[in-house]
Amino acid sequence: MATKQKPRPKNLAVLGSTGSIGRQTLDVVRALPDHFHIVGLAAGSNYNLLFTQIQEFKPDFFSYARYDSEGHNLKALVRPQYIPLEELAVHPDVDIVVIATSSTAAIDAVLAAIQAGKTIALANKESLVAAGEIITGALKKTKARLHPIDSEHSAIWQCLNGEKQPPHHIILTASGGPFLNYPPEQMSEITVAQALAHPSWIMGQKVTVDSATLMNKGLEVIEAHWLFNIPITSVDVLIHPQSIIHSMVEFADGAVKAQLSPPDMRLPIQYALSYPDRFPNETLPSFDWADFADLTFAQPDFTKFPCLRLAIEAGKKGGTYPAVLCTADEVAVELFLKEQIRFTDIPAVVEKVLNAHETIPHPSLDAIKSAEKWARDIALKIAGGIS
Secondary structure (H helix, E strand, O other), X not given: OOOOOOOOOEEEEEEOOOOHHHHHHHHHHHHOOOOEEEEEEEEOOOHHHHHHXXXXXXXXXXXXXXXXXXXXXXXXXXXXXXXXXXXXXXXXXXXXEEEOOOOHHHHHHHHHHHHOOOEEEEOOHHHHHHHHHHHHHHHHOOXXXXXXXXXXXXXXXXXXXXXXXXXOEEEEEEOOOOOOOOOHHHHHHOOHHHHOOOOOOOOOHHHHHHHHHOHHHHHHHHHHHHHOOOOHHHEEEEEOOOOOEEEEEEOOOOOEEEEEOOOOOHHHHHHHHHOOOOOXXXXXXXXXXXXXXXXXXXXXXOOOOHHHHHHHHHHHHOOOHHHHHHHHHHHHHHHHHOOOOOOOHHHHHHHHHHHHOOOOOOOOHHHHHHHHHHHHHHHHHHHHHHO
């Protein structure tokens, strides 16, 4: 009897390998070397960590945004071969492209991977938020597949797996961040260190601040709209401080399905890579009901966390509003992290930029990029007046 041949590992290109999601993706690869193999790594600025990752994983290709000016030691390497980011995303040796970069700069790489028919494990929120209509339209024309990495959207995806009918309602859960029970009158005094101390998740600085303002959850509402073809009005947000239920789906008959697991991003990352299979991974925490006797829920406070309201409103208006939202928030968070504006100035800047914007319906990619440039300029001007 012939021995069944073991399938070859899936070849991965990790764009944003030095960021939080990128590093945790490599943790999954370390734990499951028989299932996944790194053929490409890409980073924007963390030269030292990228160099260390290249030495460990020995990819065939790499991309570095500052290669021409800072890639001295990388240029001396015989292997791997340097190629531009978009070329890495479409390389024929790549099975799955993990897009873990931040900001809307990832849109070009996402679209390139779609055109090449790749499986895309997407952790970048801004690309779908800003260009959801373009990306979902491109997906319909190719054999490419998009697997969400966000824990909330992974949870929805898992709940919908095997269902023949679309969801009637989606409930995105949110931890509420570090300021869930913070006195409203003290919100303007929040420091950068306090905003970066998330109670549940280990994430990059931008995402952590967005989680503290609940902007992150607003972006996820828009993401869910595009990922699951559901109206924004059918997506709700529910505060769940324990971060055990990662999201829920309500069906037409009133039944509700939920996905539960300890708050660890490696699980949704692994599922995005292994789908439709599930592999045992001893490095992942197991769920113990005794550790979570109380699971609580509450409605979000839109007055205390206006970023959530602003994001949902921008998503409903559509057009270039979501792209402007992302850019204005990016500028405001950058300035907050530099201690040039206060925590409560973040929604103030975003709202003023949105109020000044005249949307373009069904925008082209060029229109989106133009709106982003406008938003960055006006956000800096508005923030300068605040500081």
